[in-house]
Amino acid sequence: MAEVSVWSQVVGQPDAVAVLTTAASAARGLVEGTGGAGMTHAWLFTGPPGSGRSTAARAFAAALQCTTPGEPGCGECQGCHTALSGTHADVRLVVPEGLSISVAEMRALVQTSARRPTGGRWQVVIIADADRLTEGAANALLKAVEEPPERTVFLLCAPSDHPDDVSVTIRSRCRAIGLRTPSAAAIAEVLRLRDGVDAETAEWAASVSGGHVGRARRLATDDAARARRAKVLRIPLNLRRLSDVFDAADDLVKAAETDAVEVSGTRDEAEKEALKTALGHGGTGKGAATATRGSAGAIKELEKRQKSRATRTQRDALDLALVDLAGFYRDVLVTHAGAAVDLNHPDQAEGAAQAARSWTPESTLRRLEAVLACREALEQNVKPRIAVEAMITALHFG
Numbered sequence: 001m002a003e004v005s006v007w008s009q010v011v012g013q014p015d016a017v018a019v020l021t022t023a024a025s026a027a028r029g030l031v032e033g034t035g036g037a038g039m040t041h042a043w044l045f046t047g048p049p050g051s052g053r054s055t056a057a058r059a060f061a062a063a064l065q066c067t068t069p070g071e072p073g074c075g076e077c078q079g080c081h082t083a084l085s086g087t088h089a090d091v092r093l094v095v096p097e098g099l100s101i102s103v104a105e106m107r108a109l110v111q112t113s114a115r116r117p118t119g120g121r122w123q124v125v126i127i128a129d130a131d132r133l134t135e136g137a138a139n140a141l142l143k144a145v146e147e148p149p150e151r152t153v154f155l156l157c158a159p160s161d162h163p164d165d166v167s168v169t170i171r172s173r174c175r176a177i178g179l180r181t182p183s184a185a186a187i188a189e190v191l192r193l194r195d196g197v198d199a200e201t202a203e204w205a206a207s208v209s210g211g212h213v214g215r216a217r218r219l220a221t222d223d224a225a226r227a228r229r230a231k232v233l234r235i236p237l238n239l240r241r242l243s244d245v246f247d248a249a250d251d252l253v254k255a256a257e258t259d260a261v262e263v264s265g266t267r268d269e270a271e272k273e274a275l276k277t278a279l280g281h282g283g284t285g286k287g288a289a290t291a292t293r294g295s296a297g298a299i300k301e302l303e304k305r306q307k308s309r310a311t312r313t314q315r316d317a318l319d320l321a322l323v324d325l326a327g328f329y330r331d332v333l334v335t336h337a338g339a340a341v342d343l344n345h346p347d348q349a350e351g352a353a354q355a356a357r358s359w360t361p362e363s364t365l366r367r368l369e370a371v372l373a374c375r376e377a378l379e380q381n382v383k384p385r386i387a388v389e390a391m392i393t394a395l396h397f398g
């Protein structure tokens, strides 16, 4: 298999790639009338965060649209290329975020997906974070999954196939593709080959990413992300006075806010401009004036959703910092125990050893539990500042 094939994006998942390649070949047989063992119209991609669920789904979508003879998914033809870059007319990506997608939107999507594919192959709908669908939207989707149009394929992505993530009825209609946490070696390789990262940086980023490909890429290529991680990992050994607690809490919450603004800021503006143009703002005729009055509600609705998305992004950023922190305390416990396992943060081994000398295993465990309790509190919508201050106080006293 050539390095450029669509599967080169699917890092460290040989089993999944084998299944998907076979399915894409069968799907091609159906389309081209050369035989095929039937097509599964709904697929569920599961795996831990960072295992590349939506990347695998997108690669499969590209293979379904591939027009080069031979193994589907060449990565170079128009079908592969546009499916991967998100511009293929028959591939739709839905990312429920913030308030999630509405029932009306899901119905519209299901309707579009029932049309004949313009390219003559498949209508593919990728739903990233299917676990974030509202019940209403999931029900609208279920109808389509139960009676799929002949040339429509739904690719759902979720952390697991547990009923909390995907309803049992939807799950029962899907063929499951389980992805695992890719190895550090596989991540380092893709950073080198695809992103052109130098070998040393690629290996370092892969070793501290916890198996999260996107996180590794960000650490390898973004100085600010690297600096934020270093700052988070300095917290455990820098809580000497009670006043340090509030400074550290402040730093953590503000860093998550900055992250959220960086991610959402430009996108929010672009969305608002696009909506205004669609609604006829900037025009000068009579019609434009009427449109302006009627569209205030639509803009307000968009702003509401953007705000909700920003909150979600901020929580995700804070959660990432907490995962890093929890990893450090785990490393201290591993060092206490002298266990022969890989550290979460091999580059902080010295700090972990220093902490292991100054804290008892019991107090290290209490600190780890405080971080996990903070994650849980955030999950239950406790205000970030309150949850983080409580956690850091616990980290200080141990």
Ligand SMILES: [Zn+2]
Residues within 6 Å of the ligand: 065, 066, 067, 068, 072, 073, 074, 075, 076, 077, 078, 079, 080, 081
């Ligand atoms: Zn192709």
